Amino acid sequence: MKSYYKGPYILYFSLLFISFSTAQKQQHTESFKKEILESCPVCNTDASYFDKFNKDDFHQLHYYFSQKNIDSSYIFITKLISKNQIQDKKQLYILHTIKARILYQKKLLNDASISAQKAIEIGHTFQSSSLENQYGLLGVIYKDKEEFSKGIEVLEKSKSISSENQRSKRINLHNLGLCYLHEEKYEKAQENLLESYRLNQQYKDTLGLAQSSLDIANLYYQQYKDDLAIPFFEKGLAYAKRANNLTVLQDALLNLSVVEENRKDVAKALRYRKEYEKIKDSIWNRDQIWETAQNDKKVAQQVNEEKLKAEQQEKFFYIIIAILATVLLAFLSYFYIRMRKQNKIIKELNATKNKLFSIVTHDLKTPVHTLKSKLYHILQRKEKSAQDQKELVTLTEGYDLAKNTALLIDNTLHWTLQHQDKLLFHPQKLPLSSIIEQVLYDYLPIIEEHKLEINTTIDEATFIYADANSLKIVLRNVLDNAIKFSSSEGKINIKAIEDSTTCTLQIIDHGCGFDTAFFNQNKTTSTKDRTGKTSTGLGLQLSKELTEKNSGIFSISSAKDKGTTVSITLQTTMK
């Protein structure tokens, strides 16, 4: 009979397990849910919040629990317990109940039993309507701990409490019966299992009937009441088939195959066994599928995680770019501001320079010109009386100096204004010979001193169209050069060549000449004149610019020691 014994024992455990799992499924009985709705601060106001998320800790506790997210739920439980905030008994009762359930699910049976006991203890103080449930829970826990006597004690207590919840009552009765069965108190076991069977019948709970039938069959079978047992086994199989619960069906088939084997009905036993294997396979398949699905889930999760990681990396990358761009922008704006500042400074400096230039030249202009004109008058008088020759030379030199300085000042002033585009410019029809005469007027003492011969062969009726002031500056510079570079008693020819729309003025000296390369390269240069004085090219450069401003052409041809010819081509009519 040893081998015969083994079977049912295996069956017991699996059956117990099934019972619990069914007990597990009814997590919140109606009364317990009602208690939650009453005590939760969120659900209290509106019951529809029960299945919705809310920030309240207590609400999250039962919300996550009913969402099967027991870990999150447990976090809130510990949080609430550690804070020691909850004073409300109902809340405490719910909290400990859920805690016990979570711990039970985690198979931490000792802690689960402590929590369940605490819940029952609190539940007693206000006569909780769902107390019976917690007894059931505690009973199950004890049963799992194989402390069957304690289990019996607790389940008996639960039984003594009248309950409206028939389903939990049936399960409790069933479990109680099983506990007695383990304790080998067959009579009590039979009593409770039959009661459970009867109730299952009453409420037409097929699965409950299948389990009850199988357990009653086991009970009888263990007492060698085979005749009583076999009908229950077969009933159980029928109910299990109807209930469509593979695990229960599998147990029923296995038990029956063992039973038939013992009855030496090998064919039947084999048939049951085959059926059992088939179901086992399908369960295994289901599990496999479930596992594969689980694996897929994991892979998907991994993929998701990788995606997330990649996204994060991307995010990180963008953040870096954004930071870099910001830094760059900051740099740029910094430099821009600096440049603007510098620009402003440069502008201010330039303005100051121009102001200084105009002040200095303006203030110098008047006295130098006054000196020049005074010396001019003295010279005119002196020459007439022809007195001291030495004195005359000194005065002429003084006049020359004043005249040169005056020209330099005028050049600077014109240069400055021209480059600021502020120079007065008013072109009109002008008689060329008259303009040359006006310019030559200032050179008369020098011409006389050096006994220069100026031959002007320009018809008085030759007109050009130009701005008088700038033209005079050009002519002053050109004549000044011609006179400076001419040796004593030298000749200067001034002539004009007219064409239909232009008039070319030529100033030809026969002095020492100079290298024109410098001038053509638009560089200011310095050349030594007849007296060894150097002259900067500023005058010529300015002359070129002002001639061009008058829509003219300024050109120089010069040969060393042979002389220089300056040609200024000007318009004769308004353009």
Add this chain to the structure above:
Amino acid sequence: MTNEVKVLVFEDQEKDLQILKETLLLQNMEIVGVASSLQEGIALLDRVDFDIALLDIFVEGEPKGIAFANEIGSDKPFIFITSSLEASIFKSAKNTNPHNYLIKPYNPLELLFAIELAIEKTAAQEGAFSQKIPVHYNEAIFVKKNKALIKINRKDIYAISVDGQYCNLKTDEETFLLHTSLTQLMKEFPENQFIRVHRNMIVSLEKIKMVYPEDNLILLTNGEKVILSRKYKATFLKNYRIFR
């Protein structure tokens, strides 16, 4: 002298005024009035007859020369005198149509040229002086003689006679050679001020002292006798019977 160009000066700087006076004297021109404020200037405008006005732009530190130019209007020429070369100075002056401007410091030739140019422009005879053509303006003839600008008042003219291509203009002091034809000149004169006495001469009506029709002679106030040709005698006697 009657043949001096009359100049009105608007200047508040004593030194500059001095230079201007000296230079104008050199050019044999007459300063008929000096104003150193806008008020004085406006008062002078009503009082004096002048041929040209020389205006310093900055008087009393403000561009009052321009304001004064606006008072003168367009019938008389004026010249702006300034030491500034900056175009901005003339921005407001443009509206007053400056006939010329003169940059300080200037030499006598430059001043003279500026005045000539302004007069030419007012008479709408630009370039005339360089071509020795007389300029008709302000009841006078302006001519260049020995590089000097001469003003000949019409009332001072005795007679103008043809001299080859040109004309000889006689006043009681001088004779001027004008580079123009008699016909051309007569076009510029108002009718009846000058009378043709023969083919080559016109005389001023005002300067006729006596007419001797029988002798075909006209005696002028300066004692000169001119011939009245037979051709023009009839017209002359017809128009001026009063002298009979």
